[in-house]
Amino acid sequence: METMISLMIAGNNQFMIEMLLEVFENYYDIDVVGVAKSNLKIVDLAMKLKPHIILLDTIEPGIREINILKEFNKIKKDNRPLFIVLSEDGNNEKIKNIIALGVKEYLIKPLGTDVLVTKIRQVFIEYYYFKRSKLFRNPDIIQEVNSITSELLYNIGILPHLFGYKYIKEAISYMVNNQGEYKPLNKVLYPLIAEEFGTTSDRVERSIRNAIKSAWKKNRNFDKSIVKESGILEMFDKKPTNSQFIVALFDLVKSNIDNTNFKK
Structure with missing residues (x-):
């Protein structure tokens, strides 16, 4: 909710x-x-x-x-x-x-x-x-979230040279910190990410979409690793939307971190 x-x-x-x-x-x-x-x-x-x-x-x-x-x-x-x-x-x-x-x-x-x-x-x-959150006051947690996100993105073909790479990482950080509550990206996350990087919401959205598109073309099976662990088998029958992809990636990142780190 x-x-x-x-x-x-x-x-x-x-x-x-x-x-x-x-x-x-x-x-x-x-x-x-x-x-x-x-x-x-x-x-x-x-x-x-x-x-x-x-x-x-x-x-x-x-x-x-x-x-x-x-x-x-x-x-x-x-x-x-x-x-x-x-x-x-x-x-x-x-x-x-x-x-x-x-x-x-x-x-x-x-x-x-x-x-x-x-x-x-x-x-x-x-x-x-x-x-008010305790999560990102711990630099070890910041490092762990970034490390896990980077590895997952690399494994599915979204590499650091793509603009969308850093925006996706930032979106995951926000969602981890908010415990996944702010999923309407265009209303909340895109404007915040845009301000952080001195760009526009439209460019953030487009860069993330292009990064997903690039990975999808390189490896049509990249979604299976996400689907397998996140339990959302029906989500990626076709190229995922930005929201679908980021929510699934968030679930994977969260599952890789000790649950106690998400308690306020």
Whole structure:
């Protein structure tokens, strides 16, 4: 079951709130759990709803982000929501002060909804999985995951000179760290991998697809080794999709690591 990102919107611009609510209705993984329109309501509602992230729109009077953030900083860190600020104010000094209070992203309006959604997903995954996860704090586990993934890719003909090679390895690292929960690659993993390597989601997707295609042409039987160990016999009657291949590879990598390493 995939984790929903619980989001609370804070702001008193009704038009902006309605627009954001309409936008988020189109995304399966973002659940708007509440809307707060004043400083006091933001704190009280957040304590009640416990959202993962608060999206704070600071354009209107009555929403004083500095006061709000200072109030939340009194709360134990593990119990605080994360903050993303939307603002038309690009003053560097103000941005510096806001970030110093723990804001994860300060986004200048106007911006595209795709950019906003990507930032929300990135903030959520980076904090709730990477920073709270124990798995990749152990360098031995990082090395083991990379080593196993590299060997499996080599055995099926996906070699380091292919762009898709490094993107597949990165995808496996994300999935191991997330215990396989984030399988919709185009919605979550591709944007994160693209940002990591300074490229685009489309190029990540295309490079992975080309790497799989290249290996498939070289060795039409490469899928049998994956199918045999992962128990998904029907999956690769034909060339697998990116998602099919990466999920199967993830299962193989995970099966090669001591299960205790995957416990949080």
